[in-house]
Amino acid sequence: MELREITGLLRMEFLLDLRQRAAWGGMLLYVVSAIYVCYLGVRGALPVPVWNALFWIILLFAAFNALVRSFQREDAGRQVYLYTLAGPRSVVLARTLYNALTMLVLSLLSLLFYVLFLGTDALGEAQVGQFVLVVALGGVGLAAVLTLISAIAARAGSGLGLMAILGFPVVLPMLLSVMRASKGALDGLPWSVNSTYVLWIVALDVLTVALAWLLFPYLWRD
Amino acid sequence: MRHWWKLLGAVLVVGASITALRVPLAPALVHSSADRLAPGEQAFRITGYNTHFDQRVRPYVWLATDDAKFCATTVQVEGTGSLSATFDIPNGLGGQLAHLVVFSPTDGVLPLYDAVWTGDGGTPLPDRNCDVTPLAMKPFDFSFPNRSLLYETIRNLNFHVPMWFTMMLLQLVAVVYSVRTLRSNSLRDDDAALQAVNVSLLFAALGLITGSIWARATWGAWWTNDTKLNGAAVTTLIYLAYLVLRGSVPEPSKRARLAAIYNIFAFVLMLVFVMVLPRLTDSLHPGNGGNPAFSQYDLDDQLRLVFYPAVLGWMLVGTWAFTLKLRLSRLEHALDENDR
Numbered sequence: 001m002e003l004r005e006i007t008g009l010l011r012m013e014f015l016l017d018l019r020q021r022a023a024w025g026g027m028l029l030y031v032v033s034a035i036y037v038c039y040l041g042v043r044g045a046l047p048v049p050v051w052n053a054l055f056w057i058i059l060l061f062a063a064f065n066a067l068v069r070s071f072q073r074e075d076a077g078r079q080v081y082l083y084t085l086a087g088p089r090s091v092v093l094a095r096t097l098y099n100a101l102t103m104l105v106l107s108l109l110s111l112l113f114y115v116l117f118l119g120t121d122a123l124g125e126a127q128v129g130q131f132v133l134v135v136a137l138g139g140v141g142l143a144a145v146l147t148l149i150s151a152i153a154a155r156a157g158s159g160l161g162l163m164a165i166l167g168f169p170v171v172l173p174m175l176l177s178v179m180r181a182s183k184g185a186l187d188g189l190p191w192s193v194n195s196t197y198v199l200w201i202v203a204l205d206v207l208t209v210a211l212a213w214l215l216f217p218y219l220w221r222d
Numbered sequence: 223m224r225h226w227w228k229l230l231g232a233v234l235v236v237g238a239s240i241t242a243l244r245v246p247l248a249p250a251l252v253h254s255s256a257d258r259l260a261p262g263e264q265a266f267r268i269t270g271y272n273t274h275f276d277q278r279v280r281p282y283v284w285l286a287t288d289d290a291k292f293c294a295t296t297v298q299v300e301g302t303g304s305l306s307a308t309f310d311i312p313n314g315l316g317g318q319l320a321h322l323v324v325f326s327p328t329d330g331v332l333p334l335y336d337a338v339w340t341g342d343g344g345t346p347l348p349d350r351n352c353d354v355t356p357l358a359m360k361p362f363d364f365s366f367p368n369r370s371l372l373y374e375t376i377r378n379l380n381f382h383v384p385m386w387f388t389m390m391l392l393q394l395v396a397v398v399y400s401v402r403t404l405r406s407n408s409l410r411d412d413d414a415a416l417q418a419v420n421v422s423l424l425f426a427a428l429g430l431i432t433g434s435i436w437a438r439a440t441w442g443a444w445w446t447n448d449t450k451l452n453g454a455a456v457t458t459l460i461y462l463a464y465l466v467l468r469g470s471v472p473e474p475s476k477r478a479r480l481a482a483i484y485n486i487f488a489f490v491l492m493l494v495f496v497m498v499l500p501r502l503t504d505s506l507h508p509g510n511g512g513n514p515a516f517s518q519y520d521l522d523d524q525l526r527l528v529f530y531p532a533v534l535g536w537m538l539v540g541t542w543a544f545t546l547k548l549r550l551s552r553l554e555h556a557l558d559e560n561d562r
Contacts (some may be wrong), residue, residue, distance in 0.1 A: 039422045082383075145491075148487055149484075149487075152467070152480055152483060155476070157470075157471070165466050166467055166484060168459065169456045169459035169463055169488065170487065170491050171225075172452070172456050173456075173492075173494060173495035197445055204494065211490055212494065215486060218483055219483050
């Protein structure tokens with residue numbers, strides 16, 4: 001496992017995605033449609049807890065949808081090729097990093113569209129900087145948890161259905177902490193109070209990545 | 223006697239279960255007819271549970287604050303669990319919560335904490351002592367604590383909590399076998415992990431059922447949105463997902479590896495969820511957010527005397543069930559091999 005390997009793999013992921021721009025477009029369209037449906041459905045200002053919950057539900061499903069491709073787009077041939085080029089731990093770290101970047105962009109874009117359609121009433125008393133930080137961290141956290149799950153689901157040879165079943169209970173600790181932290185930010189809690197949750201999310205991220213790093217080599221070999 | 227621990231488990235479970243259902247609750251006051259003091263003659267009807275008011279010596283009744291003890295002028299016993307006490311309340315009292323205390327020779331001192339409010343603003347409760355003659359110590363009775371809200375449901379502690387402990391033990395066994403599966407690539411280890419999960423799901427179901435009944439009795443709802451309860455739900459979901467994952471991979475050695483990886487990953491995250499997260503948040507459940515855990519309850523050695531054997535017994539019985547399931551599944555595999 002080397003840094004060069006990881007950066008090389010990251011570059012490869014990026015180039016692959018650049019070539020299949022439809023995938024990125026699809027993800028964005030998914031989020032925008034979901035938000036638009038909510039906009040049509042609710043009409044009028046939402047109370048803060050509902051506004052918060054709705055946002056995270058949309059982002060959760062967007063994450064499942066975006067990350068399920070992560071290991072699925074590889075056919076057997078390319079897998080063997082990757083296997084000869086790089087160690088499994090580099091692969092999983094590069095994938096996690098790339099997915100985290102994807103989710104970071106996706107969650108911030110989702111927030112933008114969400115605010116655009118559903119209004120900023122809920123942000124009235126919010127610590128906006130804190131809220132954006134939590135959204136970014138939450139996106140990264142979802143990516144960290146779901147990368148290994150996506151690899152397992154891809155190995156099991158089934159798609160989104162299995163990934164949702166496997167991922168949902170595992171992602172809940174992260175999701176609940178993130179929702180609580182973002183609720184705190186929306187309620188305007190001072191940083192000294194809310195930082196516990198934010199640090200906790202970071203710790204959970206680190207733990208998850210460490211677990212993926214530890215377990216992935218066993219998944220990789222056939 | 224290789225099987226002594228199975229016998230021990232069975233004896234402990236049967237013994238602890240019978241004891242848990244049969245031991246009476248300690249006597250306690252459960253209700254008082256009034257919760258406010260009004261000047262003049264005021265009568266309180268006090269209801270007790272498992273009390274013995276109608277004995278030879280009449281009980282004493284008083285109101286207690288931190289610095290004063292205000293005795294009832296007359297006490298009239300109406301039955302084993304009911305008495306009426308009349309107080310002569312002076313004018314101008316206020317600003318205090320007082321406990322209602324009954325001293326009955328057979329039952330000892332029975333407090334009903336913060337039972338009466340003296341009203342806003344005024345003088346504190348005066349001291350009006352009555353001579354409580356020290357009576358013979360009450361004989362030692364084996365009984366469970368009688369707490370408000372819990373009452374008779376406190377017995378459930380001896381069923382509900384052992385289920386979760388046993389489930390966690392079996393999940394620990396499963397995760398150990400999963401780690402072994404990854405190192406050895408052996409299908410036998412994988413099968414052991416699966417059987418441990420199967421039995422642990424049975425205990426999860428029992429834990430959910432006993433917990434749900436308890437929640438209905440004490441909190442008024444079958445399910446509440448609470449971190450501990452969410453932890454229980456997530457645990458159950460994880461192991462159901464584990465079974466679904468196994469079902470969707472036909473090839474045995476691949477299935478073994480995928481299942482082991484998911485089991486380890488999910489177990490660690492679940493542990494974090496169940497152990498750490500509740501400490502960050504409030505919860506109704508004992509052991510969280512300022513709620514006392516059962517072990518801190520004013521040290522009830524008598525409850526512990528039943529609870530610890532129950533935990534040990536259920537754990538042994540759970541392990542026994544696991545070894546039986548494992549033997550059965552190995553025999554089935556052997557039969558399959560023979561058929562071929």
